[in-house]
Amino acid sequence: MSAAVRSFFGRPIIIGGGIAGLLTALHLAPEPVLILSRTPLGSEASSAWAQGGLAGSLGDDDDPVLHLADTLAAGDGLCDAEIATRILHTAPNAIEALATLGVRFDRTPEGALRLGLEAAHGRRRIVHAGGDGSGREIMRALITAVRSTPSIVVVEGVEARRLAVEDNTVRGVWASCSMSPVFLGTGRVVLATGGIGGLFHDSTNPLGSCGQGVALAARAGAVLADLEFIQFHPTALDGHGRPMPLISEAVRGEGATIVDETGRRFLEDLHDAELAPRDVLTRAVWNHLANGHRVFLDARQRPGPEFERQFPTISSACRGVGINPVRDLIPIRPAQHYHMGGVAADGSGRTSVKGLWACGEVASTGLHGANRLASNSLTEAVVCARWVAESVAGSPIGVRTRLTAREIPSPDPISLRPLLSRSLGVERDGEILREAVSTLLPLAKRHDAASDPAAVGLMIAIAALQRRESRGAHYRTDFPDRAAIARRSRLTLDEALATARAFACSRTLEEVEQ
Ligand code: SIN
Numbered sequence: 001m002s003a004a005v006r007s008f009f010g011r012p013i014i015i016g017g018g019i020a021g022l023l024t025a026l027h028l029a030p031e032p033v034l035i036l037s038r039t040p041l042g043s044e045a046s047s048a049w050a051q052g053g054l055a056g057s058l059g060d061d062d063d064p065v066l067h068l069a070d071t072l073a074a075g076d077g078l079c080d081a082e083i084a085t086r087i088l089h090t091a092p093n094a095i096e097a098l099a100t101l102g103v104r105f106d107r108t109p110e111g112a113l114r115l116g117l118e119a120a121h122g123r124r125r126i127v128h129a130g131g132d133g134s135g136r137e138i139m140r141a142l143i144t145a146v147r148s149t150p151s152i153v154v155v156e157g158v159e160a161r162r163l164a165v166e167d168n169t170v171r172g173v174w175a176s177c178s179m180s181p182v183f184l185g186t187g188r189v190v191l192a193t194g195g196i197g198g199l200f201h202d203s204t205n206p207l208g209s210c211g212q213g214v215a216l217a218a219r220a221g222a223v224l225a226d227l228e229f230i231q232f233h234p235t236a237l238d239g240h241g242r243p244m245p246l247i248s249e250a251v252r253g254e255g256a257t258i259v260d261e262t263g264r265r266f267l268e269d270l271h272d273a274e275l276a277p278r279d280v281l282t283r284a285v286w287n288h289l290a291n292g293h294r295v296f297l298d299a300r301q302r303p304g305p306e307f308e309r310q311f312p313t314i315s316s317a318c319r320g321v322g323i324n325p326v327r328d329l330i331p332i333r334p335a336q337h338y339h340m341g342g343v344a345a346d347g348s349g350r351t352s353v354k355g356l357w358a359c360g361e362v363a364s365t366g367l368h369g370a371n372r373l374a375s376n377s378l379t380e381a382v383v384c385a386r387w388v389a390e391s392v393a394g395s396p397i398g399v400r401t402r403l404t405a406r407e408i409p410s411p412d413p414i415s416l417r418p419l420l421s422r423s424l425g426v427e428r429d430g431e432i433l434r435e436a437v438s439t440l441l442p443l444a445k446r447h448d449a450a451s452d453p454a455a456v457g458l459m460i461a462i463a464a465l466q467r468r469e470s471r472g473a474h475y476r477t478d479f480p481d482r483a484a485i486a487r488r489s490r491l492t493l494d495e496a497l498a499t500a501r502a503f504a505c506s507r508t509l510e511e512v513e514q
Contacts (some may be wrong), residue, residue, distance in 0.1 A: 008034045008153060012188040012392050015160045015213065019135070020360025020381040021192030022142040024154045026101070034184070035154045040145070044140045044206045046194045046361065047378070048133030051248035051313060052118060053105075053128040054098075054382060055375040056091035062123040067189035074120045074277045076472035077371020078226070081349050083366045087383045088367045094383045095127055102141040105129045117253035120277040126375045132248050132311045133268060140376070156391030158182075160212070161408035163220040163356065164401065171401040175407060179366060181405040187355045187398015190388060191217060191343060196230070196460075197243065199453055200336040200415050201421040202320040204236055204246040210413040211241040211456035213362035218342040218455060218493040223352040225364040225490050226341035228463040228474045231372055232426050234281040236257075237295055237317055241352050244335045245317035247297055249278070249374050254310065255302025258285065259329065261294040277471045279371040282334045286406035288427045289333060296317070297330035334426055338377060339404030340368040340473065341463070344490060347386035355398050359388045366488065370472020386451055411464035413453035416443070420457045424464060426454035433465045434503060441500040459496040463489050466499075466503060 012028060014021045017037030025033045042048050057067040067088045072079050095113075099105055106128045115124040129137035146152050157178060164171040164183070172185040193213030194464040196203025218224060236244035252258075252274040257266050258281075267273045267284055274281070285295050293348070301309055307325045308315045318325050342364040349357035360381040367380050415419070423436035440461060443454035469483035470476050 008052060010397050011186060012190060012312070013184060013186050014190045014192055015173070015216070016045075016192035016194060016360070016362070017041045017154065017156075018047035018194055019138055019142060019378060020047075020194060020385055021190070022146050023118055023382060023385035024192060024359055024389050024392070026142070026145055026149060027386050028393060028448050029149050030151045031393060032151045032153070035152060036158045036160050036173070037154060037156045038208065040156045040157045041143050044208050045139065046197070046205050046209055047381075048135045048139040049204070049246070050204070050378055051132040051246055052250060052375040052378075053116070053126050053134040054095050054378045055121065055125050056095045056127060056379060057088070057125055058092050058095065058113055058124055058126060058127065061276060062125055066122055067125060067432065069092070070120055070122050071367070071373045072369070074373040076371055077482075078472060079369035079479070079487060080366025080488075086347055087365070087367050087380055090383045091379045094379070094386070098138065098141070098382060101145055103129055103138050104141070106131065117254065118249040119275045119281065120272070120373055123409045126250065128250070131309070132250065134315045135378070151403060159410060160216060160470070161239050161410070162406070163216050164403055165220045165353060166401070168221060168353055169190050169398065170353060171398070172403060174406050176408070176410060181407050183403045183405045185401050185403070188392050188395060189356050190349065190392060191356065191358040191362050192360050193362045195339045197336050197458060198458060199416065199420045201242070201417045202236065202333070203243050203336040203443065204233055205243060205336070207243055210411055210453050212452070213358065214342060214456050214459070215411065215452035217351060217353070217356065217358065218459060220353050220356065221492060221494070222356060223344040223490050224459060225303070225344035225366070225465075226488055227460045227491060228467050228489065229340035229368070229472060230336060230424060231278060231338040231462070231473050232334040233337035234278060234285045234334050235332040237321070238331040238333040239321045241321070243259070245314070246337070247314055247330060247332060248311065251297065251299055251303065251311060251314065254306070256297050256299035258332070259296050260288060261296070276364060277371055278374065282426055283475060285332070286334050291352055295332055298329055299325045300327065310500050316470060321402055328458050340364065340370065340372050341460075347384060347387050348369050348391035349384060350391060355395070357388050357392060359384050370474060409447065409449045409451070411452040412449035415433065415450055416453050416457060424457065424460055427475050427477050428464050430465065435463050436461045437465065437500050437503055441497070441504065455493060458500060459491055459493060462496045462499050463491055
């Protein structure tokens with residue numbers, strides 16, 4: 001690693017080069033910051049793949065209070081109403097600020113932002129850019145801005161492997177780089193590492209997103225929140241391609257319907273049908289598939305001939321597998337899409353470890369509750385990046401420590417995907433979760449490529465076992481009802497390991513809890 005990078009000693013380090021990381025860096029300017037990105041900027045961030053846009057109450061018929069009501073309803077009793085209120089009231093201004101950074105949002109002929117509809121939103125309030133290429137366009141503008149900001153140094157091809165923490169305070173980052181491992185001393189680290197889709201066989205996320213941020217924070221002793229809440233998108237393109245191409249909810253917002261192989265619109269009896277909250281729709285599609293049906297999106301009438309213009313990315317994915325959405329039904333199935341849980345963080349991204357912040361999907365602020373409302377995630381990242389930057393800028397630089405570099409294996413979840421997909425999927429069951437815990441426990445304690453993904457999977461499985469109810473995206477076949485009292489969950493890696501060890505010596509969760 002170059003001397004220029006080493007001269008950043010003590011400066012903030014942002015781990016991750018998606019929308020959350022890039023915007024945090026831009027808001028920190030002119031303070032020098034280092035962005036560590038595993039891959040070249042824009043090439044593998046989930047952000048760049050986002051089709052849905054940003055949700056914000058920008059329409060004349062809308063209000064942050066209405067946006068909040070939809071968010072709380074989708075979150076199924078588990079949102080943090082205070083943080084949700086703050087974020088959603090700030091959203092319209094944060095979206096306008098992106099436009100001033102150069103993001104070319106879709107507009108009406110009169111120049112107003114064009115507002116789309118997605119499931120469980122009571123108003124048209126989704127701002128897109130380039131139709132279904134919103135993430136790509138936002139990343140383009142942010143990368144341009146970052147590359148022309150002299151105070152930001154981006155190091156691509158470097159992966160953060162561990163955080164150095166003493167007395168619950170960040171001292172630096174152990175990272176890999178092409179030649180040798182390196183230690184970067186700093187008292188301020190922002191995690192902006194994205195999600196966990198790479199842990200699953202069926203996911204719409206880049207395969208390389210396998211919970212690195214959750215693992216870094218967990219091994220540093222941080223508190224994780226709501227880990228069991230994983231969102232499965234109901235309409236991924238059902239084919240051989242992995243990751244699975246997403247068919248945006250906006251397609252249903254424009255009138256596409258869901259049918260089975262007989263042409264029956266089997267969701268007709270469901271409240272709000274195709275525009276029901278994502279968790280509800282996902283389970284309905286999942287059950288229909290489990291009953292031996294095939295499930296399709298029918299976009300032939302609506303959006304019909306407009307499809308290609310409105311959804312160029314999806315059109316191209318469909319054509320890639322020989323499907324013409326104007327003529328053919330599009331085969332779909334649910335796929336892992338987003339992690340509502342993550343590193344417990346307040347609105348400013350502060351975690352339970354001093355000097356550690358989290359922003360974007362890796363953070364669990366409480367906005368999403370048990371089920372994220374569509375397009376609220378980019379909104380959260382964009383709003384919170386400013387607050388995170390303000391908090392980082394206002395924090396002491398911290399003790400400068402020099403430690404020797406350490407070789408830590410790069411995470412590789414491939415061997416765990418079958419187990420994690422089976423145990424942590426759309427429907428969970430106590431027995432299967434228990435088996436997963438006993439398989440994952442020894443793997444999480446090893447020092448190899450599977451150990452970090454195993455630790456993340458283990459913590460999610462423990463959180464899923466401890467939540468003995470069904471709520472939002474977490475559905476337990478053995479506890480199908482919602483508990484009377486909604487409570488968020490919190491867990492550290494040490495607690496998860498202790499609970500897993502207790503399982504190993506007992507037969508039931510009741511015994512462990514006694
Ligand atoms: C979609 O476009 O359906 C996905 C949007 C989101 O995940 O928020």
